[in-house]
Amino acid sequence: MRHGKYPFIAGFLVLPLALYVIFLISPYVQTIMNSFTNWGGFSNQAEFVGLENYKQLLQDDTFLKAVLHNAFFLLALPVITILLALFFAFLLNVGGRGGRAGVRGVFGSSIYKVVFFFPQVLSVAIIAVLWQELYRTDASGLINRIGIAIGFIDENKPWQFTNDPTPFLGVPSVLWWLLLVVVWASVGFYMVLFSAAMQSIPRDIYEAAMLDGATRIHTFFRVTLPLLRDSVSVAWVYIGFLALDMYVWVFVLTPQQGGPNHSSEVFGTVMLREAFNYGQFGYACAMGVAMAAFALVLGALQLSVGRRERIEY
Amino acid sequence: MATAFDTASTPAVTTGAPRSARRNRGGDGERGAGVLNFFSHGFLLLWGAMVVLPLLWAVASSFKTDAQISRDPLGLPTGLHWENFSNAWTTGRIGDLFFNTVIVVTGGVVLTMLLGSMVAYVLARYPFPGNRAIYFLFVAGLTLPIFLALVPLYQVVANLGATIPFLGLNSYAMLILVYVAYSLPFTVFFMHSFFRTLPTAIAEAAVVDGASHTTLFFRVMLPMAKPGLISIGIFNVIGQWNQWLLPTLLMQPQSGADEKNAMLTQGLIELSVNQGYQGDYGALFAGMTIAMLPILAVYVIFQRQVQAGLTGATLK
Numbered sequence: 229m230r231h232g233k234y235p236f237i238a239g240f241l242v243l244p245l246a247l248y249v250i251f252l253i254s255p256y257v258q259t260i261m262n263s264f265t266n267w268g269g270f271s272n273q274a275e276f277v278g279l280e281n282y283k284q285l286l287q288d289d290t291f292l293k294a295v296l297h298n299a300f301f302l303l304a305l306p307v308i309t310i311l312l313a314l315f316f317a318f319l320l321n322v323g324g325r326g327g328r329a330g331v332r333g334v335f336g337s338s339i340y341k342v343v344f345f346f347p348q349v350l351s352v353a354i355i356a357v358l359w360q361e362l363y364r365t366d367a368s369g370l371i372n373r374i375g376i377a378i379g380f381i382d383e384n385k386p387w388q389f390t391n392d393p394t395p396f397l398g399v400p401s402v403l404w405w406l407l408l409v410v411v412w413a414s415v416g417f418y419m420v421l422f423s424a425a426m427q428s429i430p431r432d433i434y435e436a437a438m439l440d441g442a443t444r445i446h447t448f449f450r451v452t453l454p455l456l457r458d459s460v461s462v463a464w465v466y467i468g469f470l471a472l473d474m475y476v477w478v479f480v481l482t483p484q485q486g487g488p489n490h491s492s493e494v495f496g497t498v499m500l501r502e503a504f505n506y507g508q509f510g511y512a513c514a515m516g517v518a519m520a521a522f523a524l525v526l527g528a529l530q531l532s533v534g535r536r537e538r539i540e541y
Numbered sequence: 542m543a544t545a546f547d548t549a550s551t552p553a554v555t556t557g558a559p560r561s562a563r564r565n566r567g568g569d570g571e572r573g574a575g576v577l578n579f580f581s582h583g584f585l586l587l588w589g590a591m592v593v594l595p596l597l598w599a600v601a602s603s604f605k606t607d608a609q610i611s612r613d614p615l616g617l618p619t620g621l622h623w624e625n626f627s628n629a630w631t632t633g634r635i636g637d638l639f640f641n642t643v644i645v646v647t648g649g650v651v652l653t654m655l656l657g658s659m660v661a662y663v664l665a666r667y668p669f670p671g672n673r674a675i676y677f678l679f680v681a682g683l684t685l686p687i688f689l690a691l692v693p694l695y696q697v698v699a700n701l702g703a704t705i706p707f708l709g710l711n712s713y714a715m716l717i718l719v720y721v722a723y724s725l726p727f728t729v730f731f732m733h734s735f736f737r738t739l740p741t742a743i744a745e746a747a748v749v750d751g752a753s754h755t756t757l758f759f760r761v762m763l764p765m766a767k768p769g770l771i772s773i774g775i776f777n778v779i780g781q782w783n784q785w786l787l788p789t790l791l792m793q794p795q796s797g798a799d800e801k802n803a804m805l806t807q808g809l810i811e812l813s814v815n816q817g818y819q820g821d822y823g824a825l826f827a828g829m830t831i832a833m834l835p836i837l838a839v840y841v842i843f844q845r846q847v848q849a850g851l852t853g854a855t856l857k
Binding site: 377 | 578580581582584585588589591592593595596598599602610611612614615656657659660662663667669675678679682684685686688689690691692693694696697701718719721722723725726753754755758779782783785786805806807809810812813814822825826829832833836837840841844847848849851852853
């Protein structure tokens with residue numbers, strides 16, 4: 229086994245490592261370095277300006293707005309998605325034939341899982357375009373037409389969805405409509421995830437609980453939920469990353485990619501506009517670094533809060 | 542649609558109740574099971590309809606004329622207007638984009654799996670100086686948002702194209718390599734933990750029989766890692782098929798004479814942006830249907846593997 233170990237290791241590592249460093253690591257490092265320069269276009273003339281870009285960030289109203297909007301998604305998206313997914317996973321698993329210990333699943337639970345999971349396999353591009361049609365602001369959009377048919381939308385004043393900047397609970401309506409789309413697209417995946425986690429809990433735990441006189445609902449809240457802690461914690465991190473991104477949804481579904489009047493800007497839209505429309509590469513890189521720092525702090529927080537002794541079974 | 546679901550589920554609820562009563566040995570709590578079942582199906586059907594109806598509506602709309610889509614969005618198509626599909630396929634170029642995407646995703650996934658498991662295997666099974674450092678370099682890629690790389694990535698690819706033309710902007714080979722680079726962190730992370738769990742006894746037996754390191758990997762370890770490869774393979778196929786940000790950045794024609802090598806996702810979004818000017822809603826829905834049905838069909842056939850693959854990969 230000794231002979232030729234190092235040539236073999238090097239042979240297996242060199243190509244993937246080269247690709248990885250060229251296309252991923254080097255852009256990351258360059259972004260960090262560029263963020264301290266005034267690199268402003270394709271001329272490659274960049275001077276070191278220290279923290280100037282970062283100072284400018286703190287006074288950039290559009291950027292600060294975008295941060296607030298991402299923060300809104302960061303708070304609302306995981307809570308709503310996880311609660312809904314847990315609720316559906318509960319409905320799917322707590323019902324079903326009684327008298328047996330363990331999580332069994334209601335009649336047809338695998339069909340529900342297949343259907344709920346549809347949005348997960350569809351491209352975000354398809355979902356975004358589909359919702360653009362559902363959200364059509366004239367009377368031809370699906371939602372407006374159904375609303376008019378039922379009578380809760382006025383035909384002369386169809387809903388404006390992502391064209392509507394008026395605040396609802398202090399947050400522009402357009403953000404709530406975007407939130408709805410992402411929740412629609414994510415709930416199924418996390419329901420299947422939680423459902424799988426529920427079914428991997430061993431039967432004897434339930435049998436013990438039932439011997440102690442626990443009902444089905446009791447066992448769900450006292451046994452199942454606490455044992456899902458790890459899955460929920462992982463889900464939180466993943467959805468957090470979705471909330472920090474949001475770019476494609478804003479790009480497709482809102483007017484002027486972040487409008488109306490900047491009421492739906494997010495990190496991605498502001499940064500890519502600075503870079504590729506205004507040519508402010510150095511400044512855009514500073515935005516990227518700020519966003520990454522945000523993500524890292526968030527991940528670290530989540531890990532330190534979520535860490536607890538793991539239960540093995 | 543919803544009523545069809547309701548009638549289908551009613552027998553299940555009624556036959557379920559007496560059976561649960563017969564087997565009942567748990568006490569008071571079980572009496573509520575029938576009510577709970579009814580309640581469960583109600584909410585589950587509601588969400589199921591919210592997922593399925595928009596998709597069905599898009600498919601139905603792809604058979605309507607533009608006038609009908611605007612005038613009567615809730616009605617069923619009066620005839621099967623297949624010209625929407627031919628418009629989307631040729632004028633909207635969905636056909637070309639479809640094949641472009643197949644090429645890139647095939648190349649991207651095959652290469653990701655090969656290179657990813659090679660790295661993961663070496664890092665998991667061979668201690669050498671720098672092993673941990675390389676492992677952490679790959680894992681670091683998992684925690685950083687892609688936006689951190691976008692601006693210089695464009696420059697890197699443009700510069701690369703200046704020296705090696707077939708790896709420049711708007712080239713399939715380049716996009717495949719970029720997909721591989723961005724899929725590596727998760728693939729390495731996942732396969733690394735998988736290779737660590739494989740038993741060493743078989744590997745040792747193979748070495749005693751005279752297998753070289755390379756033979757050992759391709760003939761013994763890789764076949765043993767098949768369940769892991771399937772999970773991460775499904776994960777990568779869906780991820781790369783649905784990728785939109787990277788091709789939007791890197792696959793734009795550089796001049797009017799350049800071929801359009803865009804991906805399906807780009808084409809769809811372009812169609813939806815342009816429909817405001819041209820009003821060809823039929824073609825837009827047909828394009829959506831073409832993009833949607835194959836992946837849904839594959840998913841329904843392999844649903845167990847896909848669900849297990851995606852959720853398993855996430856929980857690792």
